[in-house]
Amino acid sequence: MTIQEIFDRFDSIGSCVFATIGNGYPETRIAHFLACDEEGLYFMTMTTKPFYRQLKESGRVSVCALGADPSVRMTEDRQLEMKPGYFIRVTGDVREVGMEEIKAKNNPDFAYGIEDQERYPAMTTFVMYRAKGEIYDYDFDMKTRDHKLERMRFSFGGFPVEKAGLSITDACIGCGTCMRGCSFKAIRKEGDRYVIDGSRCDECGNCLVHCPAGAVRHKGL
Ligand code: SF4
Ligand code: SF4
CATH class of the missing domain: 3.30.70.20 (Alpha-Beta Plaits)
Structure with missing residues (x-):
């Protein structure tokens, strides 16, 4: 999968869960990816937030999102029913990207981020430049195919990938x-x-x- 395809999957969902470690504990928040290019996936935060401190301390983040109707229903014969959908997750290394570097890209996809950073000077941008991930596409009731799962693993920036499954x-x-x-x-x-x-x-x-x-x-x- 290309970085653009990974970005498009996250972007079509919008709100994603970003996880870091703070004082030894996992911490999560909802955010979204701003853009992508050949180096990786970009997102923003503010230098005043714990999220920023944790990104700087560890240089790592993990992101996941659910591309589906999230409701789970109990059927009359007491089975859980979930509509088909997919989870996507990506975990990797990040670095902060300066405003000058972003502007030098001359990439219209970053226009919103540049405007936002000019409006809110405490804003800053990170790029996930080396990562691995997975799309976990499910149809547990096998309504659209004859098997429940299609898992696809990917990586970029040379991150090693472990094969899915036992x-x-x-x-x-x-x-x-x-x-x-x-x-x-x-x-x-x-x-x-x-x-x-x-x-x-x-x-x-x-x-x-x-x-x-x-x-x-x-x-x-
Ligand atoms: S021995 Fe174990 S792995 Fe092999 S066919 Fe039987 S159950 Fe499957
Ligand atoms: S762990 Fe074994 S039983 Fe479960 S899905 Fe994989 S192959 Fe099937």
Whole structure:
């Protein structure tokens, strides 16, 4: 995915949750991305806020947003119903960008930010220049396709990406219990082996709990 495509996904949602660490605790607030270019994703804050101090102290931020109707309904047969949608998240390194650097870009996408910074001099801009993230596209009731999840991981600026999903090791004895029990349809048989498709796997752990051979590798403790 390009930086522009990542930005467009966040921008179509608008309000996003920005998380930093303050005095050892996670802290969140609602904000939005201002613009993007080939270096990364840009956002603004004010130098008078704890958000600014935390960004300067750690040089890191994590952002997520929900692109869907957020309501969750209980059906008559006591199942939770969520309309199809997607989560998007990105985590990475940030640096403060000076006004002169922003102006030198000569990019109309930054016009609003420049005006805002001139109106409110305590405003400042950061760019997330190295990051990884994921789009978690869900249709839990399988109304639009025959599987629940499509997860897509991305990165830019050279940030390493961990593959989505759990995995099956050589300890597998080929009993098929995991595939029969996976409601996400994330497990398939390839010859004598069973494999997990990480793009469909929710990492729910159901296969791990029921595997008689301890062959499913997880990512927790
Ligand atoms: S349940 Fe375990 S042993 Fe059985 S097919 Fe799945 S991974 Fe292999
Ligand atoms: S962790 Fe859950 S979703 Fe992933 S393969 Fe196992 S049972 Fe399926």
